[in-house]
Amino acid sequence: MVMIKKIILKNHVEGRMVQQSDFDVQSVEFNYEAVELAENEIVIKLELVSVDPYIRGRLSAAKSYAASYKVGEPMIGICVGRILKSNNPKWAVGDHCCGELPWMEIFKFNGNRGIYKVNDKLVPLETYLNILGVVGLTAYHGMREIGEPKSGETLVVSAAAGGVGSIVGQIGKIKGCRVVGIAGSDEKCEFLKRELGFDAAVNYNSPTYRKDLRLACPKGVDIYFDNVGGKISEPIFLLLNQFARIPVCGAISMYNSAPGDSVGPHCQVHLVRTSTRMQGFIVTDYSKKNGEAIRELSQWIVQGKLKGKTTITHGFDQIIPSFLSLFSGSNTGKLLVKMDNTNQKSNL
Structure with missing residues (x-):
């Protein structure tokens, strides 16, 4: 048996x-x-x-x-x-x-x-x-199709030490952005800077989180890749630049909340003020472009640009x-x- x-x-x-x-x-x-x-x-x-x-x-x-x-x-x-x-x-x-x-x-x-x-x-x-699975494809399509990174811009990534976030930040560096990661511990923040080359990282559990975020983004935020939603995301809307872009990949901070219990960012006024584009997506929205994505992701792996x-x-x-x-x-x-x-x- x-x-x-x-x-x-x-x-x-x-x-x-x-x-x-x-x-x-x-x-x-x-x-x-x-x-x-x-x-x-x-x-x-x-x-x-x-x-x-x-x-x-x-x-x-x-x-x-x-x-x-x-x-x-x-x-x-x-x-x-x-x-x-x-x-x-x-x-x-x-x-x-x-x-x-x-x-x-x-x-x-x-x-x-x-x-x-x-x-x-x-x-x-x-x-x-x-990198060559759903995680990498999600990061790639969200950045390319919605984030549209340009050299010199500031990219902020929440859940930056997670699967999608860690790849998003590295793609941002490849595209010439200043990359700021948000993570839940000082250890993870050090990992982002030391091993993945992020320019700055902020611990959302720190009592000075909002101040730390402002200091890490002296020129404001052009792209916010949102993996978490909720209170972690709220202070970022105050830092948005004109015509910023926000790919919304997930909202894990609210997945286990009862209806009506979740407190999300009050973002509408900031989106209007800055003409920001905020768009939710799932990886299958861009599945026809997976072949191109895998080729470029593979090339970055071979070149040592993506870990x-x-x-x-x-x-x-x-x-x-x-x-x-x-x-x-x-x-x-x-x-x-x-x-x-x-x-x-x-x-x-």
Whole structure:
């Protein structure tokens, strides 16, 4: 008997913080060597799981840009897996695939459905969930299509030590901007300046946050890449320059709030005063341009201009705790879970 684990959603979560008890880790029998495969089916072993803020929205039954997860069914996320068995001419045993996959240790899957081949001989597999994955594409499209960075401008990035924010800031530097990061600790601020080359970084937990932000942006703000919303974003609107641009990527500070509880920035008067453009977006808005984005991102990696910071936790049982940790801001860079059981954390 071969037992494998899967993570099931027990209930939709509305207006409160997500908890471990909202999920059920089940063990089921699955002998992949004996299982029969229909045409085009493959067996996948999960190797890397990306835990992302967008997952929070899908835990709600409310209508959003992505369908809600179904109660009683396995959770799904962007993952990398390895092919263990194949009845599909596109896939050979040992190939690696990437796409939206269930949170199960081993499972059957239609090999023609929404996955693509990745090669760990070209770049580490983690890269396909970081710079060359949804994270990198989100940063690239948000900056290019909405931020429109120009040399000499000031770019401010919230959640700057996270997956998207860390790449946004580096793209800003490539484009010649003065880059100011906002993060939740002095340690993260030092990381942004020392390792990623940000010009300045501000700790939003500091009692002098507003003053520090003004000092870091002596010429005002031309681009604000917003990943968090809420009170962290509010003082930035006072610093906007004429014709500033604000790509709104996320609002993680408000994802677990009950309706009416969230306090966001009162920005309208500042947007009108400065003729600022503020636009929300999701990465799939620009999916037709992904090929161009991946080519340029790859070139920056080869040139040493773009680094992918990754925090990795280990073991299937760390998927839910790692996801929950997103809301406390404990990770630096892209947060991934590797399907081994070393029970330790590492920064790569």
